[in-house]
Amino acid sequence: MAGDSAADDTLFRLWRDGARAFSALAEGFGPDQAEGAGARVARGAWAQAGATFEAWSRFLDALAEAHSARSASPGASPFDPAGWLRGAGEGGMADLWRWLEGPDFADIMGEERRLIREGREWVRFAAALEQFRMLVAEGWLRAFRRFAESLGADDGAPEPPGPLAEATGSEAEARDAAAWDRLVAHWRRAADAEMARLQTSEAYLAAQRDLLDAGLALRASLRARAERMAAFLGLPTRAELDDVHAELHALRREMRALKRAQRDASAGGGGR
Amino acid sequence: MHPRAEAGDELAGAMTGGGGGGGGGRGEGAGPDWMGAFRASARPACAMIEATRRMIALMDKLGEARRRSVRIAETPKDTVWQQGKVTLSRYRADPAVPERRYGPLLIVHGLVGRQSMTDLEPRRSLVRRLLAAGVDTFVLDWGNPTRADRYCDMTDYADHRLGDAVEAALEVAERPRAALLGICQGGVFAAAHAALYPERLAALALAVTPIDCHADAAAPVPGRGQLNLWLRSLPEDLVDRLIDDSGMVPGALAATVFNGLTPGRTAAKYTADLMEIAGDPDALDTFLRMEKWLSDRPDQPGELAREWLVGLYRENRLATGRLSLDGRPVRLENISCPVLNIYARDDHIVPPPCSRALKNHLQNVAYRELEVPTGHIGAFVSPRGLDLVAPAMTALLAQAA
Numbered sequence: 001m002a003g004d005s006a007a008d009d010t011l012f013r014l015w016r017d018g019a020r021a022f023s024a025l026a027e028g029f030g031p032d033q034a035e036g037a038g039a040r041v042a043r044g045a046w047a048q049a050g051a052t053f054e055a056w057s058r059f060l061d062a063l064a065e066a067h068s069a070r071s072a073s074p075g076a077s078p079f080d081p082a083g084w085l086r087g088a089g090e091g092g093m094a095d096l097w098r099w100l101e102g103p104d105f106a107d108i109m110g111e112e113r114r115l116i117r118e119g120r121e122w123v124r125f126a127a128a129l130e131q132f133r134m135l136v137a138e139g140w141l142r143a144f145r146r147f148a149e150s151l152g153a154d155d156g157a158p159e160p161p162g163p164l165a166e167a168t169g170s171e172a173e174a175r176d177a178a179a180w181d182r183l184v185a186h187w188r189r190a191a192d193a194e195m196a197r198l199q200t201s202e203a204y205l206a207a208q209r210d211l212l213d214a215g216l217a218l219r220a221s222l223r224a225r226a227e228r229m230a231a232f233l234g235l236p237t238r239a240e241l242d243d244v245h246a247e248l249h250a251l252r253r254e255m256r257a258l259k260r261a262q263r264d265a266s267a268g269g270g271g272r
Numbered sequence: 273m274h275p276r277a278e279a280g281d282e283l284a285g286a287m288t289g290g291g292g293g294g295g296g297g298r299g300e301g302a303g304p305d306w307m308g309a310f311r312a313s314a315r316p317a318c319a320m321i322e323a324t325r326r327m328i329a330l331m332d333k334l335g336e337a338r339r340r341s342v343r344i345a346e347t348p349k350d351t352v353w354q355q356g357k358v359t360l361s362r363y364r365a366d367p368a369v370p371e372r373r374y375g376p377l378l379i380v381h382g383l384v385g386r387q388s389m390t391d392l393e394p395r396r397s398l399v400r401r402l403l404a405a406g407v408d409t410f411v412l413d414w415g416n417p418t419r420a421d422r423y424c425d426m427t428d429y430a431d432h433r434l435g436d437a438v439e440a441a442l443e444v445a446e447r448p449r450a451a452l453l454g455i456c457q458g459g460v461f462a463a464a465h466a467a468l469y470p471e472r473l474a475a476l477a478l479a480v481t482p483i484d485c486h487a488d489a490a491a492p493v494p495g496r497g498q499l500n501l502w503l504r505s506l507p508e509d510l511v512d513r514l515i516d517d518s519g520m521v522p523g524a525l526a527a528t529v530f531n532g533l534t535p536g537r538t539a540a541k542y543t544a545d546l547m548e549i550a551g552d553p554d555a556l557d558t559f560l561r562m563e564k565w566l567s568d569r570p571d572q573p574g575e576l577a578r579e580w581l582v583g584l585y586r587e588n589r590l591a592t593g594r595l596s597l598d599g600r601p602v603r604l605e606n607i608s609c610p611v612l613n614i615y616a617r618d619d620h621i622v623p624p625p626c627s628r629a630l631k632n633h634l635q636n637v638a639y640r641e642l643e644v645p646t647g648h649i650g651a652f653v654s655p656r657g658l659d660l661v662a663p664a665m666t667a668l669l670a671q672a673a
Contacts, residue, residue: 143536184544191536196495199533205505212506216513223517242422242519249423256432 139198330550345388353440357415374669375408382457401662475672484591484629523569604633
């Protein structure tokens with residue numbers, strides 16, 4: 001495409017500028033220049049380093065912009081962290097994830113791929129946990145704000161003084177204690193109201209879903225590993241124990257039904 | 273606007289002190305008198321001294337409490353039936369009221385909390401009040417399910433085990449029919465049992481019981497019913513995966529979820545609230561007893577949890593007649609005994625509409641609703657809740673006698 005070609009030209013030019021600046025920086029520390037000691041050399045080196053940094057920055061910015069333009073969906077660009085964990089888009093991490101999610105081969109690379117997947121599940125869980133925690137932290141901050149705002153506007157009825165208020169001795173101290181207790185009660189109400197708003201928001205529900213999903217995926221990976229290890233070592237596995245308990249439960253049901261049938265038959269029918 | 277962007281704007285407003293909805297001016301002298309008194313009397317040094325004094329008092333009291341063990345559920349009772357981990361106990365009659373005039377009444381809790389809640393302490397004991405009214409009272413204890421119980425489902429609890437316990441109580445009490453008081457999840461067990469075996473029950477009382485788990489969706493109330501919303505918003509397979517993963521729903525997970533429903537209250541509980549009651553021995557004792565009850569939360573067997581969370585909360589099977597126990601459909605309209613339906617006005621776990629929906633399913637039975645001005649647990653552990661619940665229970669049993 002013409003647009004892509006022009007962008008590539010620009011990128012190449014910027015990369016070349018950066019390379020030249022770096023080359024000049026390297027020359028600045030060459031043996032000839034090194035002979036001139038003192039502030040002049042230091043100033044020159046500093047200026048060249050600055051130019052190098054700026055040139056490479058321009059290149060990297062343009063590179064990121066070009067990739068974002070080509071990968072319109074969020075997370076598709078390799079510069080968007082949201083894309084690092086999923087197989088959307090093209091190139092880079094996406095290709096790696098697609099390969100990992102692809103069909104396993106029978107005899108090679110199986111354990112390695114499983115290990116990488118477990119690592120990925122852990123990263124996904126950690127990311128979902130941080131996302132959830134961030135939402136909750138924002139909720140708390142909003143709760144503090146509402147509380148602060150309401151201090152001047154609250155019309156809630158004051159509650160009777162707490163039991164300690166009478167025990168504090170002087171009237172002023174009792175008043176302080178009662179006011180403190182009411183302040184706490186007021187904060188509690190304000191916080192619960194704000195957090196209830198948060199907990200019913202779409203953002204919260206989505207973060208909660210993601211966290212649960214990621215946590216279960218991670219646990220499933222770890223459990224599968226534990227089962228493989230137990231099988232390898234000849235130890236009983238959780239799945240085997242569950243099978244035993246399922247059989248036992250079914251047998252108890254059958255025995256109960258038989259006992260009931262026997263009892264009903266001897267009693268002439270009826271009953272439970 | 274994206275919710276996160278909106279949140280960011282609000283935070284930016286908060287940081288700069290800008291407006292952002294709500295609140296309003298904070299002029300000098302505005303607000304209620306108690307706030308004015310607080311600001312006017314804000315003497316930091318005195319406040320610090322007072323806080324320190326409370327802290328020391330609290331440490332003293334907690335130290336005393338450690339030395340003497342915290343006891344709950346002390347009303348004398350005898351185990352009259354046992355099946356595996358499940359036990360049925362009969363409370364000894366109140367010495368002042370030796371005649372067992374009413375009953376037998378079986379108190380049926382769920383597996384979300386232990387049965388000791390209805391006998392938390394002598395001053396806050398529904399059991400003691402019932403005994404004082406002459407009610408022959410039994411309590412069912414489901415025990416502590418382990419992973420070995422993961423395949424136990426609602427048929428095991430609401431049909432088989434509850435049925436066997438009812439039979440045992442009838443035999444011990446030498447009566448033809450029993451009454452059930454089902455609480456929360458235990459209320460669903462009791463209602464299902466009453467629908468399947470109407471001939472066995474003389475009366476049915478349900479308390480804070482979710483009958484129609486979608487009844488709150490039409491008019492959601494802020495701060496209530498988040499649990500319902502959360503479960504409805506989860507993808508269909510996620511709850512299944514959760515149960516398959518752990519085999520059980522851990523009690524600790526349930527506790528975390530419940531604490532998360534009221535984060536402000538939870539944050540204040542071990543700080544400001546505890547400091548507030550530090551100088552009140554009775555209040556501190558009650559607090560510690562409540563803590564003991566809360567910390568003893570059993571795990572839910574996986575298959576029971578699946579029917580509870582997916583079948584009832586997500587798919588609303590009880591209210592829509594699609595719940596089956598042991599292959600038999602549970603039809604609430606088959607309930608034939610007098611019914612008392614207790615709901616808590618400020619219940620944030622089971623919104624009142626979810627409980628009150630029961631009346632839409634009953635046909636030609638004496639039905640009474642009782643609103644208790646408390647939260648979910650307060651109906652059974654607060655004196656104002658007990659003042660209403662205990663007499664209503666006695667009246668129901670007298671009606672059924």
